Amino acid sequence: MLAGCYECPENTWTHEATKASQGSIIVKYSFCVSSLANDTRSETAKSIEELGGIAIQHTISYGNRIQTDVASQLKNPKLSTDFRIAFQSCFTYYSDAIPKLESALNSFGSRDYPTAHQNLVSAMDASTDCQDAFDGIGSPTSMREDSSYFFSLTAIPFVLTNILAG
Numbered sequence: 434m435l436a437g438c439y440e441c442p443e444n445t446w447t448h449e450a451t452k453a454s455q456g457s458i459i460v461k462y463s464f465c466v467s468s469l470a471n472d473t474r475s476e477t478a479k480s481i482e483e484l485g486g487i488a489i490q491h492t493i494s495y496g497n498r499i500q501t502d503v504a505s506q507l508k509n510p511k512l513s514t515d516f517r518i519a520f521q522s523c524f525t526y527y528s529d530a531i532p533k534l535e536s537a538l539n540s541f542g543s544r545d546y547p548t549a550h551q552n553l554v555s556a557m558d559a560s561t562d563c564q565d566a567f568d569g570i571g572s573p574t575s576m577r578e579d580s581s582y583f584f585s586l587t588a589i590p591f592v593l594t595n596i597l598a599g
Contacts, residue, residue: 482542492583499579
């Protein structure tokens with residue numbers, strides 16, 4: 434259903450959901466469309482609420498992947514003390530973000546959009562806080578890219594929550 438998003442009439446939810454990102458300073462329209470279209474569950478979503486849930490689930494999966502990658506880095510015996518501390522901080526931030534996203538998903542499902550919004554904002558902080566942990570020592574490119582992508586993924590349900598809270 435989202436694959437034809439550009440052709441949707443003005444009053445359909447798919448157009449509304451992706452168009453909302455056009456005015457957003459935190460998520461680009463093209464990223465919103467491509468991210469949602471890449472998840473096959475989006476093709477059968479029948480509402481913005483359902484699409485928001487799918488977006489949150491996708492973000493949870495990506496956050497778990499980041500956690501796994503960071504845990505792998507922490508097992509490296511050659512990791513310098515500064516990098517070990519930064520990676521440990523990132524692990525903690527993403528460990529905190531996953532339950533926030535799960536709470537956002539539950540709140541989204543029960544249409545408690547203010548609580549979902551609050552939890553999404555808290556989860557978004559993981560990416561910026563993780564980057565801050567590398568200040569002064571330089572963040573590995575993969576960590577910067579992962580954190581940036583996570584932030585953008587989290588921004589999609591954030592924008593959808595704003596639409597629904599209206």
